[in-house]
Each structure stands twice: as structure tokens, then as C-alpha cells.
Amino acid sequence: MKKVKDVYSGFYTVDDAINMDVDTVKNLQETYSNKLKVVLSGGKYFKKAENAGFIDHEGKRHVDMMGAVGVMTVGNNNPFIWEQIEKVFKAKSYIMGAVSYHNIAAALYRNLALTTPGQKLTKAQISGGGAEAIEGVIKLCKIAQRNKPNKTKILSTINAFHGKTAGAVSVGGKDTWQMYQGRLLLDQVTHIPFNDVEALKKELSSGIYQGFIVEPIQGEGGVHVATDEFMQTAREYCDKYDTIFVADEIQTGCCRTGKFWAVEWPNVIPDVITFGKGISGGLIPLAGYIAKAEVYDAAYGSAETAFHHTATYQGNAIAAAAGIAALQFMIENDLCTAAQEKGKIIKDSMLEAQKKYPGIIKEVRGRGCLIGVEFEPVQAGLKEKYGENWAMECEHYFSEEFRIQIMHSFNNPKVFRWLPPLTAPMEDIEYALDAFDKSVEHVYKLSKG
Ligand SMILES: Cc1ncc(COP(=O)(O)O)c(C=O)c1O
Structure with missing residues (x-):
């Protein structure tokens, strides 16, 4: 057998990568991929991750309070999920599901259906990432409604975030992510203000919408919780005007808000729920959507359209096994209760x-362990030194002085976001809360000049 290093002298094996020194890692990242990731991550490099802790290249522990932006619901490197994934390898299972079917994906679809509100959403499709799931629901709405010529558009909300592919940025409500890409699908999307019930009624009653997509909590937009009235009106008007109601739960699902799905808070049953992030325990790319059977079958229940939305890795068995394992872990360990209890303390x-x-702090918002802290603007004379609002200085101090990982909302940087693993031990949470108090005290003193 040939040796790869004889063919390519600079080739790194997995063992080489695991044992690589930090300077080589930075150099390879800068040279062979996005160089700004090295700078913008504050130069941090983590070698290991376990539950709510990271170990950096100097062996120092950092506390994880952002869970890879809400992905690590079951904790980093959850051993139970790894064990279940290994079983697929040991069983030599058939892996690919794009144009075929198999046991592991089929079991995941069924399990997902069991978790949906009233068990009314029963047809699932899985994909690699959240944005791909959103592309999936845009097509689902269009194809399901294809025989209704008056239905031409999708309704969405301003400040929404649904991912960064072309369709996802079109239904997303932030023009930053739509720049430099021409018209995208923008002619087919209307954005209304989030929580504006009158605008929602007015648009839906026009009857032109194939679907309405909304986050139960706008996470990237700065942790804005949809009112019960907004969600319930959406349900009522989507029924009345034949519009498919899609709840994007990629960030809010999987116990994050203290219920398995955040739509359980306003007690509505949407026609479609998208999921991602926590669904695979953060180990394997997995996202997707689950829909009411009549909606799914209206789109893909005919031989003509059945394969209109396939992709190579759709239904992948390893991803599906991670999904089954994460669901089992979340339920058996009652992570919804953990999210409620820990979230209340935070x-x-x-x-x-x-x-x-x-x-210093303008408002605290959120549900369960998805909590946003909106900071006040920095006063005029201090802006040059500390930026537009106190979030950045607080975040910087918090992460540098105390080695805690946290992240502001990408679409709304004045909002500092708590998204801890739901399995985070109380000692880590208490440590982070004490550090937060000291960080706010620090910016408070700065604000006094
Ligand atoms: C509500 C929501 N939808 C969609 C996405 C996109 O998911 P992905 O980053 O996996 O493409 C995100 C990611 O943050 C999200 O929060």
C-alpha cells in the first residue's frame, strides 16, 4: 500500500491533526481557509471540549455558556451520543438515504413525530444544516401550493434569521445577509414587523401567501419572544386563508426554552416545524423539518414531485443515529425541566x-436557557473607546478575565446571549453568574468615567 505522505509530503493525518501545535493550526486556517476566523475569535484555540468546558492549548479551562450558539443542548462531546453513533458502525448499517430508505432514518422520523405538539406533525425530512432545512420548507410551501395560482409569496418577519443560503437570506429579515447577491427570492417574500398582529392579519387576509415562516423567539435578532397573540393569530389566519404556518425552531427547539418546542408556550400547532442545532447533540450535521401529513403529501406525495427535493446526504444513517440518541438523552434526562430551572436562575x-x-442593562428577555441581555448605549464621550453599547466591553471582559465563552446576537450586537448547554453543572453556571456580576460592575465603573 502506498503511504499518503510519499504522494503528498505535506499531508496531515487525523493523528497529526489531533496533535498539532497551535501555531500550525493558525497558519493552516489562515492560509487554506477564512483567515479572519483566527483574528475574530480573539485568537482563542480550544483543543478539547467536554460538557460545559473547553481546554485551550495551554491546558486552561474555559466555561462554555454559548454552546456553539445553542447547539450543545446535551453538552459538548456527550458520551452517550458517541456510543449510539458507534453502534451504527458496529452494525455495518446501510448509510445513505437520499433516494432510498432505511431503518435508522425511519426510526428518527417516527421519534420526531412523537415529540410534536399533539403528535400532529408526522412527516419528516432531514438534511445537513439549518439553512438547508429552510430551503426545504420554502420548496415545501411552493410545491404543496403549486396548483393555486393566486398564491405567489412567502410571508416572513423583519429582523428574522433563517440561515445564510440564498432562499434562507431571502426569508431572513436582515439586509446585511442579502447584499451582493442580486434579487435572490426577494420579489416573492414580504416581511412584516415581528409581533405586529394587525400587519399579520392584513397580509394573510390577502390570500396570496403560500406560507408564513416565523421564529417563536428571534434568537439572532436579539432574543425577542413572539407574543401569544401573534402566534395564535398566525394559526387562526393561516387556517382561514390557506397558508402553511412554519415555525422555525432551529434555535428554540430541543428543550432550549424549557418545552421541547417553543410553540408549546403559546399552545399553537404549526403546520411545519424546522429543527437543527441541538438535534444531533452537536456531533454530526443534522437539521430538517417535520410537517403535517397533508402538507407534506400535497408537495411530495406524487411520483411527479416525490424526488423534487433530494440531496446526497439526506437521511444519512449516522446523522439519524445522532438524532435518535440526542432525543433519547434529552427526554431521559429531562432537559426541558433543566432549561426552565437553570434559565430562571440565570x-x-x-x-x-x-x-x-x-x-448598563436596558432589558432582559427570553425563555428557558435562551436569554438575551440588551445593553444601554455608551455615552457620547466614551464611544470611541468602548463602542456603541456596553455589550462589547462587557463580553470582552467577561471572556478574557474569567475565561467564559458567550456570544452576542449576530443581527443585534447590543444583545449578549446566554445559550449554555442544558447539562451545564451548577458550579459552572454559578461561576459564570458571579463573573457576569463583576463584568457589569467593571463597565458600570467605566461608565462613571
Ligand atoms: C432560527 C434559525 N434558523 C436557521 C438557522 C440556520 O441554521 P444553520 O446555521 O445550521 O444553517 C439558524 C442558525 O442560527 C437559526 O437560529
């Missing part, structure tokens, strides 16, 4: 900091 602590250090 939220109460944020509200306390807001009172204790006036003028």
Missing part, C-alpha cells in the same frame, strides 16, 4: 445586575 441574576448597576 434570568433572575441578570435582573438583579440590572438593578444593581443602573444605566
Whole structure:
């Protein structure tokens, strides 16, 4: 057998990669991929990850309070999920599901159906990432409604985030992500203000919408919770005007908000739910959607259209096994209750900091373990030094002084976002809350000049 290093002298094996020193990693990233990732990550490089902790190249532990932006619901490198994935290898299972079917994906579809509100959503399709799932629902709406010529558009909300592929940025409500790409699908999408019930009624009653897509909580947009009235009106008007109601739960699903799906809070049953992030325990790319049978079959129930939305890795058995394992882990370990209890402790602590250090925190929002803290603007004379609002300085101090990983909302950088693994031990959460108090105290003192 040939040796790969004899063919390509600079080839790195997996063993080489695992043992690579930090300077080589940075050099390879800068040379062979996006160089700014090295700079914008604050130069941090983590070698290991376990539950709510990362170990950096110097062996120092960092506390993870962002869970790869809400992915690590079951904790980093959850051993139970790895064990279940290994079983697929040991069983030499058939892996690919794009144009065929197999046991592991079929079991995941069934399990997902069991979790849906009222068990009314029963037809699932899985894909690699969240944006691909959104492309899937845009097509689902269009193909299901294809014989209704008056239905020409999709309704969405301003400030929404649904991913970064062409269709996903079109239904997304932030023009930053639509730039430099021509017209995209923008002629086919209307955006209304989030939580504007009158605008929702007006648009839906026009009857032209194939689908309405909304996040139960706008996560990237700055943790804005949809009101019960908004979600319930959406249900009522989508029924009345024959529009497919899609809840994008890629960030809010999988127990994140304290219920398995966030639509359980306003008690609505959408026609379609998208899922991603926590669904595979963060180990294997997995996302998708689950729809009411009549909607799914209206789109893909005929031989003519059955294969209109396939992709090579759709239904992949390893991803499906990760999905089954993560569902089992979330349910058996009651992560919804954990999200409610830990989330309450975090939220109460944020509200306390807001009172204790006036003028720094504007608002605390969210549900379960998806909590946003909106910071006040920095006063005129200090902007040059500390930026537009206090979130950046607070985030910087928090992560540098205390080695805690947290992330602001991408579409709304004045909002600092807590998205801890739901399995995070209380010692880590308490450590982070104490550090947060000290970080707000730090910016409070700066604000006083
Ligand atoms: C609500 C929502 N939809 C879709 C996406 C896109 O998912 P992905 O990054 O896996 O493409 C995200 C990602 O943050 C999200 O929060």
C-alpha cells in the first residue's frame, strides 16, 4: 500500500491533526481557509471540549455558556451520543438515504413525530444544516401550493434569521445577509414587523401567501419572544386563508426554552416545524423539518414531485443515529425541566445586575436557557473607546478575565446571549453568574468615567 505522505509530503493525518501545535493550526486556517476566523475569535484555540468546558492549548479551562450558539443542548462531546453513533458502525448499517430508505432514518422520523405538539406533525425530512432545512420548507410551501395560482409569496418577519443560503437570506429579515447577491427570492417574500398582529392579519387576509415562516423567539435578532397573540393569530389566519404556518425552531427547539418546542408556550400547532442545532447533540450535521401529513403529501406525495427535493446526504444513517440518541438523552434526562430551572436562575441574576448597576442593562428577555441581555448605549464621550453599547466591553471582559465563552446576537450586537448547554453543572453556571456580576460592575465603573 502506498503511504499518503510519499504522494503528498505535506499531508496531515487525523493523528497529526489531533496533535498539532497551535501555531500550525493558525497558519493552516489562515492560509487554506477564512483567515479572519483566527483574528475574530480573539485568537482563542480550544483543543478539547467536554460538557460545559473547553481546554485551550495551554491546558486552561474555559466555561462554555454559548454552546456553539445553542447547539450543545446535551453538552459538548456527550458520551452517550458517541456510543449510539458507534453502534451504527458496529452494525455495518446501510448509510445513505437520499433516494432510498432505511431503518435508522425511519426510526428518527417516527421519534420526531412523537415529540410534536399533539403528535400532529408526522412527516419528516432531514438534511445537513439549518439553512438547508429552510430551503426545504420554502420548496415545501411552493410545491404543496403549486396548483393555486393566486398564491405567489412567502410571508416572513423583519429582523428574522433563517440561515445564510440564498432562499434562507431571502426569508431572513436582515439586509446585511442579502447584499451582493442580486434579487435572490426577494420579489416573492414580504416581511412584516415581528409581533405586529394587525400587519399579520392584513397580509394573510390577502390570500396570496403560500406560507408564513416565523421564529417563536428571534434568537439572532436579539432574543425577542413572539407574543401569544401573534402566534395564535398566525394559526387562526393561516387556517382561514390557506397558508402553511412554519415555525422555525432551529434555535428554540430541543428543550432550549424549557418545552421541547417553543410553540408549546403559546399552545399553537404549526403546520411545519424546522429543527437543527441541538438535534444531533452537536456531533454530526443534522437539521430538517417535520410537517403535517397533508402538507407534506400535497408537495411530495406524487411520483411527479416525490424526488423534487433530494440531496446526497439526506437521511444519512449516522446523522439519524445522532438524532435518535440526542432525543433519547434529552427526554431521559429531562432537559426541558433543566432549561426552565437553570434559565430562571440565570434570568433572575441578570435582573438583579440590572438593578444593581443602573444605566448598563436596558432589558432582559427570553425563555428557558435562551436569554438575551440588551445593553444601554455608551455615552457620547466614551464611544470611541468602548463602542456603541456596553455589550462589547462587557463580553470582552467577561471572556478574557474569567475565561467564559458567550456570544452576542449576530443581527443585534447590543444583545449578549446566554445559550449554555442544558447539562451545564451548577458550579459552572454559578461561576459564570458571579463573573457576569463583576463584568457589569467593571463597565458600570467605566461608565462613571
Ligand atoms: C432560527 C434559525 N434558523 C436557521 C438557522 C440556520 O441554521 P444553520 O446555521 O445550521 O444553517 C439558524 C442558525 O442560527 C437559526 O437560529
